[in-house]
Amino acid sequence: MxxxxxxxxxxxxxxxxxxxxxxxxxxxxxxxxGVGGRMSTRKIELAKADHGAQYFSVKSPEFRLFIDELITEKVISEWQVPQRENVRYIGTAGMNTIPKYLAASLNIQxxxxxxxxxxxxxxxxxxxxxxxxxxxxxxxxxxxxxxxxxxxxxxxxxxxxxxxxxEYDPCIAVLATLNTPSTLEGGGLLLENQPVAWIADNFQKGISSVPSVTLHASADYSQAHFEHNLQEVGKDLLASVRDWIAPESIEQVQVHRWRYSLARQxxxxxxxxxxxxxxxxxxxxxxxxxxxxxxxxxxxxxxxxxxxxx
The missing domain is CATH 3.50.50.60 (FAD/NAD(P)-binding domain)
Known part of the structure; x- marks a missing residue:
């Protein structure tokens, strides 16, 4: 068929x-x-940054079988996300290593x-x-x-x-390379009632050889600013997390819109x-x-x- x-x-x-x-x-x-959709990893010169899905968990036995396969093949590794009790998983070289592994023997145009x-x-x-x-x-x-x-x-x-x-929520993602490491503890931080909902340090995650960070704006902020000038939005979001990412450490910045980031309904x-x-x-x-x-x-x-x- x-x-x-x-x-x-x-x-x-x-x-x-x-x-x-x-x-x-x-x-x-x-x-x-390329393959992967929101399982996306982007290169910025020497840096790497996951800018879609950041990590994932496992609940079902069917998915556990697949995860065990990925662990055996060294495609993924465990990550203890700060503020989360259960262990999560990430791609060893970025989240897009997982769809690339799946795609290896498939007919993809x-x-x-x-x-x-x-x-x-x-x-x-x-x-x-x-x-x-x-x-x-x-x-x-x-x-x-x-x-x-x-x-x-x-x-x-x-x-x-x-x-x-x-129904979907949008998300604005900011990727930034740094000349000095961030001050995030554990490589990630979830924020509530802030313009930024999530900060990840890709260097601490182990996927980037040089310091880089990913910010995900909250659904409310993303909705309100989705059509605004992306570079201005990126500056605004980075300024809001200066306690962890020093403004003088920021080198290159890329901003990406995910219109259908998360299915709310x-x-x-x-x-x-x-x-x-x-x-x-x-x-x-x-x-x-x-x-x-x-x-x-x-x-x-x-x-x-x-x-x-x-």
């Missing part, structure tokens, strides 16, 4: 892996230059943005056509809704309710199938959310399609 997956983040990669293992012909299409869904194929911006028997969309639901409307995909009332029920099940088309919706907005939820969403939709077509 031919399966097209839109998005090569954790959900798409997880689904593709199990479907490929079960003999299906799977192609992942991603509009970006990068720089391929889906613009139309036909009855049995996907058309991309480059003009390519990808036939499918089933389609899995892992993109944020507002983007999926826009694609469905453009494609004149028939959506039932139930489909529309599911799509409309999911999720669909309760791990995936959803449109009523009148072989199209499945999955991602971290389905099920328990976050990194583990994204992986499990892909795993469950992959299992469902495997059992349906076996």
């Amino acid at each position: 031919k399966i097209i997956i839109l998005g090569a983040g954790m959900t798409g990669l997880s689904a593709a892996r199990i479907l490929t293992q079960n003999g299906h012909e799977v192609t992942l299409l991603d509009k970006g230059r 990068l720089n391929e943005k889906a613009i139309l869904i036909h009855s049995q194929s996907v058309e991309t911006e480059s003009g390519n056509q990808y036939p499918f028997d089933a389609l899995i969309s892992t993109m944020p639901t507002p983007q999926a809704t826009e694609l469905f409307q453009r494609s004149q995909t028939v959506l039932s009332e139930a489909d529309q309710r599911v799509l409309a029920s999911i 999720r669909h309760p099940h791990s995936f959803y199938k449109l009523e009148h088309a072989p199209v499945y919706l999955a991602g971290d907005a389905f099920g328990i959310g976050n990194v583990e939820g994204a992986f499990l969403s892909g795993l469950e939709v992959g299992k469902a399609l495997t059992s349906l077509f076996d």
Whole structure:
């Protein structure tokens, strides 16, 4: 069976892996230059910085099996996040090492943005056509809704309710290289009722050979400043955490918008199938959310399609 997956983040990669293992012909299409989505690590000269997901935890036995595999392969390591009791996990060379590991043996077409869904194929911006028997969309639901409307995909009332029920919070991320280390204890700090919700020291995390930090603005601040001048926003956020990051230590600064950073309101099940088309919706907005939820969403939709077509 031919399966097209839109998005090569954790959900798409997880689904593709199990479907490929079960003999299906799977192609992942991603509009970006690399895999991982919000499992993202950026290089700034000699520095590295995780600027999407910062760490993750494990609750389910299915995800634990995958984590044990990653530990064996030295893809991840434990990290005791300050202000958190249970151990978390991070990529040994950055969070994007995890999706890169998953992607190693998969058929992934990068720089391929889906613009139309036909009855049995996907058309991309480059003009390519990808036939499918089933389609899995892992993109944020507002983007999926826009694609469905453009494609004149028939959506039932139930489909529309599911799509409309999911809500996201944005996040503005600031990456900065430093000429001296930050004064963060333990490599991370969660803040409440502040413009910055999270500070991470990527040098202390062990992913950067030189000092660099990542700031995540709070959902409220990000919402209020999302369309503002990013460089001014970056200066404002860095100034608010001068107690831990000395202004004179800051060298290079990059600011990134995550429009669909976190699903504030999720669909309760791990995936959803449109009523009148072989199209499945999955991602971290389905099920328990976050990194583990994204992986499990892909795993469950992959299992469902495997059992349906076996």
